[in-house]
Structure formats: C-alpha cells, structure tokens
Amino acid sequence: MSTPTPPQxxxxxxxxxxxxxxxxxxxxxxxxxxxxxxxxAAELEIAHFLEASSEAAPGPYDLVLxxxxxxxxxxxxxxxxxRADARHLVTIGACATAxxxxxxxxxxxxxxxxxxVYARPDYIETLATSTPVSAHVPVDFELRGCPIDRGQLVxxxxxxxxxxxxxxxxxxxxxxxxxxxNVCVTVAHGTPCLGxxxxxxxxxxxxxxxxxxxxxxxxxxxxxxxxLVPLMQRxxxxxEDIGRFLHTFNVTAFTAVEEQGQPGVTDxxxxx
Amino acid sequence: xxxxxxxxxxxxxxxxARVEGETALHLRIHDGTVTEARLKIYEPPRFFEAFLRGxxxxxxxxxxxxxxxxxPVAYQMSACRAIEDACGVVVDGQLAALRRLLYCGxxxxxxxxxIHMLHAPDFLGEDDVIGLSRSYPEHVKRGLRLKQxxxxxxxxxxxxxxxxxxxxxxxxHRAPPRAELRPLEERLRTALDDAWDTxxxxxxxxxxxxxxxxxxxxxAEEGTYAIESGVPTVLPYDETLPPYSFPLxxxxxxxxxxxxxxxxxxxxxxxxxxxxxxxxxxxxxxxYLLSPLALEAARxxxxxxxxSRAGVGRAEVCRNPYRSILVRSVEVLYAVEEALRIIAExxxxxxxxVEVPAxxxxxHGATEAPRGLLYHRYAFDGGGRVTDARIVPPTAxxxxxxxxxxxxxxxxxxxxxxxxxxxxxxxxxxxVRNHDPCISCSAHFLELDIExxx
Numbered sequence: 096m097s098t099p100t101p102p103q104x105x106x107x108x109x110x111x112x113x114x115x116x117x118x119x120x121x122x123x124x125x126x127x128x129x130x131x132x133x134x135x136a137a138e139l140e141i142a143h144f145l146e147a148s149s150e151a152a153p154g155p156y157d158l159v160l161x162x163x164x165x166x167x168x169x170x171x172x173x174x175x176x177x178r179a180d181a182r183h184l185v186t187i188g189a190c191a192t193a194x195x196x197x198x199x200x201x202x203x204x205x206x207x208x209x210x211x212v213y214a215r216p217d218y219i220e221t222l223a224t225s226t227p228v229s230a231h232v233p234v235d236f237e238l239r240g241c242p243i244d245r246g247q248l249v250x251x252x253x254x255x256x257x258x259x260x261x262x263x264x265x266x267x268x269x270x271x272x273x274x275x276x277n278v279c280v281t282v283a284h285g286t287p288c289l290g291x292x293x294x295x296x297x298x299x300x301x302x303x304x305x306x307x308x309x310x311x312x313x314x315x316x317x318x319x320x321x322x323l324v325p326l327m328q329r330x331x332x333x334x335e336d337i338g339r340f341l342h343t344f345n346v347t348a349f350t351a352v353e354e355q356g357q358p359g360v361t362d363x364x365x366x367x
Numbered sequence: 368x369x370x371x372x373x374x375x376x377x378x379x380x381x382x383x384a385r386v387e388g389e390t391a392l393h394l395r396i397h398d399g400t401v402t403e404a405r406l407k408i409y410e411p412p413r414f415f416e417a418f419l420r421g422x423x424x425x426x427x428x429x430x431x432x433x434x435x436x437x438x439p440v441a442y443q444m445s446a447c448r449a450i451e452d453a454c455g456v457v458v459d460g461q462l463a464a465l466r467r468l469l470y471c472g473x474x475x476x477x478x479x480x481x482i483h484m485l486h487a488p489d490f491l492g493e494d495d496v497i498g499l500s501r502s503y504p505e506h507v508k509r510g511l512r513l514k515q516x517x518x519x520x521x522x523x524x525x526x527x528x529x530x531x532x533x534x535x536x537x538x539x540h541r542a543p544p545r546a547e548l549r550p551l552e553e554r555l556r557t558a559l560d561d562a563w564d565t566x567x568x569x570x571x572x573x574x575x576x577x578x579x580x581x582x583x584x585x586x587a588e589e590g591t592y593a594i595e596s597g598v599p600t601v602l603p604y605d606e607t608l609p610p611y612s613f614p615l616x617x618x619x620x621x622x623x624x625x626x627x628x629x630x631x632x633x634x635x636x637x638x639x640x641x642x643x644x645x646x647x648x649x650x651x652x653x654x655y656l657l658s659p660l661a662l663e664a665a666r667x668x669x670x671x672x673x674x675s676r677a678g679v680g681r682a683e684v685c686r687n688p689y690r691s692i693l694v695r696s697v698e699v700l701y702a703v704e705e706a707l708r709i710i711a712e713x714x715x716x717x718x719x720x721v722e723v724p725a726x727x728x729x730x731h732g733a734t735e736a737p738r739g740l741l742y743h744r745y746a747f748d749g750g751g752r753v754t755d756a757r758i759v760p761p762t763a764x765x766x767x768x769x770x771x772x773x774x775x776x777x778x779x780x781x782x783x784x785x786x787x788x789x790x791x792x793x794x795x796x797x798x799v800r801n802h803d804p805c806i807s808c809s810a811h812f813l814e815l816d817i818e819x820x821x
C-alpha cells in the first residue's frame with residue numbers, strides 16, 4: 096500500500112464453519128451463544144460461516160468446525176479440500192462424528208429408500224452410506240451430541256485459543272445425572288434409559304425431565320452395554336425395541352459398541 | 368467499439384449466505400430477458416420419510432425434529448398432532464396451552480434470529496451480524512437478548528433450545544409447576560419492550576417495491592392467530608376468487624408435490640397455482656386476530672389495519688416480500704404477549720400427558736412453523752408401527768413462489784442496467800432471504816449459475 100497504515104492488531108486465528116448433510120442445529124449452537132458470540136468474534140476472525148455471514152473468505156483456516164455427515168460423492172471431495180485448508184479440524188455433532196440419524200440408511204436398502212421418497216430416484220445423487228468425517232480425513236477433535244452442547248462448544252473454542260486439549264469428560268450421562276441430584280429413572284420407575292452407556296454432555300437432560308436417555312450423544316468412552324441389555328428387557332423392551340433404541344441418532348457408533356464392545360468413535364487428540 | 372457481447376454467458380456464485388442450509392440458483396438470460404430462474408437445491412437426501420417406516424408411533428417427534436435445527440419444535444408439534452389424529456386423541460386445556468407456549472418460544476427465537484442475524488444486514492449494508500454489531504451495537508444486543516428469551520422459553524419447557532427432549536405424543540414428559548415459569552415472566556416483560564423497539568427499528572428500513580403474485584396459504588383458527596393448529600386457508604392471488612378452506616385430511620389433494628430434475632426438494636403447487644406460506648400468508652389470513660398491542664405495532668409500522676377488512680374475511684394483505692421482516696417482528700411481539708398470557712393463566716395439569724394408545728389408522732397434522740405451514744401425515748398398522756410417512760415442509764411449498772420472485776427481480780435489475788455478477792447475486796440473495804427459507808428441510812448449497820444467450 097502506498098499510504099501509511101495505522102498499527103494493526105495482531106491477526107486473529109481464522110475460523111471456518113462448514114456444513115455437510117445435517118439439520119444446521121450444531122452450527123446454530125454457535126449463534127445460540129448469545130452471551131459469548133461477540134466475544135468469540137473478537138478473538139477469532141469468522142472467515143467462512145455461511146449460515147451467519149455473506150463474507151466467505153478462502154482458506155487456510157486455523158480452526159475449522161464441520162457439521163454434517165459425508166453422504167454424496169461431492170462431499171467426499173469437499174471434505175478433503177477443507178481438511179487441506181484446515182490447521183485444526185473439529186467435527187461438531189452426531190452427523191459429523193458418527194454419521195448421524197441419516198446413517199440409518201447404512202443398514203437399509205438405499206434404493207428402496209430413494210423409491211420411498213422420490214418418484215424419480217434416478218435424479219438423485221447419493222452415497223449408499225452416511226459416514227462420519229473421520230472415515231475420510233484425519234480429525235483433531237470430535238464433539239458429540241445431537242445437537243452439541245453450547246457449553247462444550249465454547250470449551251472447545253476456548254481450548255483451541257489457549258492451545259490446550261478441550262476438557263470434555265468422556266464419562267457417561269449417569270455421572271451428570273447423579274451430580275444433578277436426579278432420582279434414577281431406571282431404578283425408581285423402571286424407565287429404560289441409555290444413560291449408563293451414553294457420553295456425557297447434555298447435562299442429563301432426559302432423566303431430569305422424567306424420561307430415559309435416548310443416546311443422542313453416542314457411546315461413552317467405556318461402556319458395558321451387555322450389562323444394560325437385561326435391565327432394558329426387565330423394563331419391558333423387546334430385542335427389537337432395544338435395537339431401535341440404540342439405532343437412532345448415533346446408529347453407527349452404537350453398532351460399533353455392539354459389534355466390538357468399543358465405541359465406534361475415538362477421542363482424538365485435541366488441538367494445541 | 369469494445370468486444371461484442373458474448374452470445375452465451377455463464378455466471379457462477381459459489382454460495383448463498385445467511386439462510387438455513389445451502390442452495391444454488393440457475394438463471395437463464397436470453398437477450399436481456401430472464402427466461403428461467405431455478406433454485407437448484409442440493410440437499411443430500413436424508414431419507415426421513417423412509418426410515419420412519421417401522422418405527423413406533425411414539426418416535427416421530429424426536430426423529431423428525433432432526434430435520435431442522437432451527438425449527439425443531441415445529442416438527443415435533445406437527446408430528447404429535449398427526450399421530451394424535453391417527454389415534455383419535457385430542458390434547459387440550461393446559462397441555463395445549465403449554466404447547467403453544469413452547470411454540471411461542473420457538474417463534475421468538477427463530478424469527479429474531481432471522482430478523483437480526485440473517486435479514487437485517489441486507490437492509491443496512493452489512494455482511495453479517497458481526498458487522499451489524501459494529502454499526503448498530505445496541506440493536507444487535509437487543510436482538511440477542513430477545514433471542515435468548517425465546518431460547519429460555521424453549522429450554523425451560525423442552526430442556527434445550529435445539530431438539531428439545533421434553534415433548535412427547537400426548538403432551539410432555541414433565542409439566543413444570545407454576546413457580547418454575549415465574550422467572551420467565553420478568554424476561555418476557557423486558558422482551559415485550561425489546562420486541563416493540565424492534566418493530567420500530569425495522570419499520571425505518573427502506574423497502575424496495577415488489578409484489579409476490581402467489582396464492583397465500585396459512586392455517587386459520589377461530590378466535591386466535593393460528594400457530595399450533597388450524598384449518599388450511601387460502602387467499603387466492605386473483606382477488607375475484609373468494610378465500611377458501613379445506614380439511615387438513617385433503618391437504619395432499621390440494622398441495623400436490625412433484626419432483627423436478629434440478630432439485631432434491633420436491634416442488635408443490637396449490638390447486639395448480641403457485642403459493643406462498645409463512646409470515647405474509649399468516650398476516651393476510653389471520654392478521655385481524657392479532658392482539659390489540661400487536662395490531663397497534665403493525666399499524667404504526669405501516670402494515671395497515673387488518674381489522675378494516677376483517678368483516679369480509681380478508682385481512683389487509685401485504686404482498687411485498689421485503690416487508691416480511693416487518694410482519695415477522697410484529698409476530699415476535701405477539702408471541703411474547705401470548706407467552707405472558709399463557710404463563711399468567713397457567714395451572715399445572717394433573718398429568719403431563721394424556722395416554723395415546725396405538726391403533727391402525729392415518730393421521731394428519733399441520734402447524735405454523737416460523738417459515739410457514741408444515742404438514743405431516745402418518746399411517747400406522749395395528750401395532751402402532753409407521754407404515755408410511757409424508758412430510759411437506761414450508762420451504763418446499765414456497766420454492767415456486769421464490770423462483771418467480773427471483774425471475775422478476777433479476778428482470779427488473781437487468782432493466783435498470785444492474786447486470787453485473789455482483790449486483791445480480793446481491794439481488795438474488797436478498798430475494799431468497801426475504802422468504803426465510805429453511806433449506807435443510809429440503810435442500811443444500813447455493814450456487815448462482817447464470818446462462819446468458821443473445
């Protein structure tokens with residue numbers, strides 16, 4: 096530039112938010128951080144966040160948040176390009192972390208699904224699967240939830256800015272439920288609850304509202320699913336009911352637990 | 368002379384911002400005339416209607432809420448109504464009031480999100496809410512406060528603002544005691560002032576002239592502004608045709624969906640004509656049923672007086688899609704008032720839900736999502752398993768009207784000599800945002816792709 100410029104503040108890390116197959120809810124969680132939003136914007140340059148801004152700047156980005164699962168041939172290419180542009184890549188939510196609710200197709204006849212929804216299935220381009228981002232590119236951190244929790248999202252962003260690993264506990268919903276002082280819905284009321292095998296993060300919302308956890312944060316770090324199944328049967332669930340209960344919002348992750356006894360998503364190292 | 372204009376031009380704009388979801392636009396321009404405007408919706412199919420099959424009758428509210436993170440309550444409410452209809456159960460009294468309260472929370476937060484974060488920046492020359500927070504800091508703070516109050520209502524009744532967990536077929540898992548709602552009252556009273564100030568702020572925006580020549584479709588409910596129930600009611604664009612209603616069970620006879628090759632979202636037509644749902648349609652059909660305070664705000668904001676035409680069954684009609692932001696802010700004010708009214712009259716019901724025993728049958732449910740009429744239909748077998756599901760979201764219905772809007776706007780822009788890529792993109796993006804489309808319902812990835820021939 097020919098004219099002298101005033102001293103510039105140090106460059107802020109650049110944030111990119113990208114969406115794949117999803118409902119937009121996890122991105123919306125960022126906009127729902129009403130108290131923190133302007134503070135976050137002061138610390139991070141929001142370079143690419145289409146849901147929020149017309150300003151869509153090209154990469155590279157220091158922090159990339161990815162929402163949604165990979166479900167079309169174009170997605171496979173796009174996630175690779177985004178990874179190449181991202182210093183740290185964090186998946187946000189069940190779709191990006193475990194394929195989401197739409198991964199139900201992975202266990203079904205996709206041609207049949209297409210014919211159910213569309214009169215002309217031949218117009219539609221889709222993959223037979225809905226897969227997590229980690230099935231395609233390396234991921235630095237996976238934030239669970241359908242949707243993610245606002246507090247956990249702020250923690251992930253704060254940890255990134257501080258250059259440390261996010262303090263996201265890997266324990267089950269039961270821990271949060273006890274901490275909240277809830278009476279156990281399974282013990283007291285015989286209500287089937289996935290709390291013992293589900294990753295914490297929601298604050299044990301469902302038991303607090305008197306219903307059983309339905310597993311929207313996916314499997315906890317260590318789970319003992321075989322021990323829970325007889326309890327659910329005792330409380331009146333058939334094998335088929337239990338199958339549907341587990342195979343909903345984090346279908347691929349719970350399936351991996353059933354098949355290998357281990358969560359299908361692993362805690363990757365955090366940024367920093 | 369400069370180079371002769373090329374006979375064929377193609378223009379691509381990578382994405383449409385500040386809408387929920389992503390989509391593309393394809394324009395064909397021949398000799399300065401827009402011959403075609405198509406929204407190319409690339410939503411990767413998510414197959415909700417397919418995988419609902421075989422699920423228990425209690426499951427659609429949680430499952431379908433995942434169609435949209437911005438209006439999950441709308442999905443839960445339409446699903447509940449359809450299932451209860453199939454099972455022959457009516458949820459009324461305080462449980463119905465609680466549902467309306469929950470829905471008011473979603474209206475407040477979702478409409479406020481659209482007004483402040485997605486739409487207002489267009490009128491004030493900013494790229495986003497962050498830019499807006501520099502030029503209008505107090506207005507943005509007010510918007511965030513208002514949105515937070517809407518979220519607080521949904522969080523209290525639903526557990527969380529996105530994909531609430533407390534809704535179930537027949538009512539709620541837990542009905543709050545009266546005392547729990549009290550802290551909301553204070554926030555809502557502040558919100559009432561914030562909402563009124565928002566109407567005044569928005570009323571000062573500059574609104575380009577435009578008219579949407581589509582039939583207007585909204586639910587109508589006797590004695591109240593329809594939100595969580597009502598009868599589909601049509602105000603034809605052709606004013607010589609009378610307004611009419613039809614039973615919800617006939618919805619798909621009137622609103623026919625068809626698949627088009629350029630979009631994964633289905634297109635629909637109302638009795639063979641283009642139609643629009645959403646705030647403009649609601650205001651036209653039920654405006655006269657708004658509260659006195661909301662009506663006063665509407666009149667002050669220049670929306671006119673629907674009471675003057677209430678006797679003839681037509682509210683004062685606003686067909687300018689740019690002014691939808693005004694109707695939305697009036698609706699926020701109304702939703703705040705409604706929330707206060709429901710809380711004041713609330714008494715905890717004896718049970719948080721009514722039993723909804725499964726049975727074979729078909730049920731229909733429709734409610735007014737912030738973006739417009741959302742219809743669900745489920746068929747169940749004797750064991751209460753879903754055998755068929757049909758979901759018609761507002762954005763899919765509005766697609767035809769949006770395309771026509773875009774065609775006219777681009778044409779007007781070209782006629783004024785605004786033919787550059789940047790100008791046309793700006794015009795089109797604004798036009799799409801006017802309708803607050805919720806493209807995840809149906810769609811993804813906007814790419815403006817202009818083909819020009821001479």
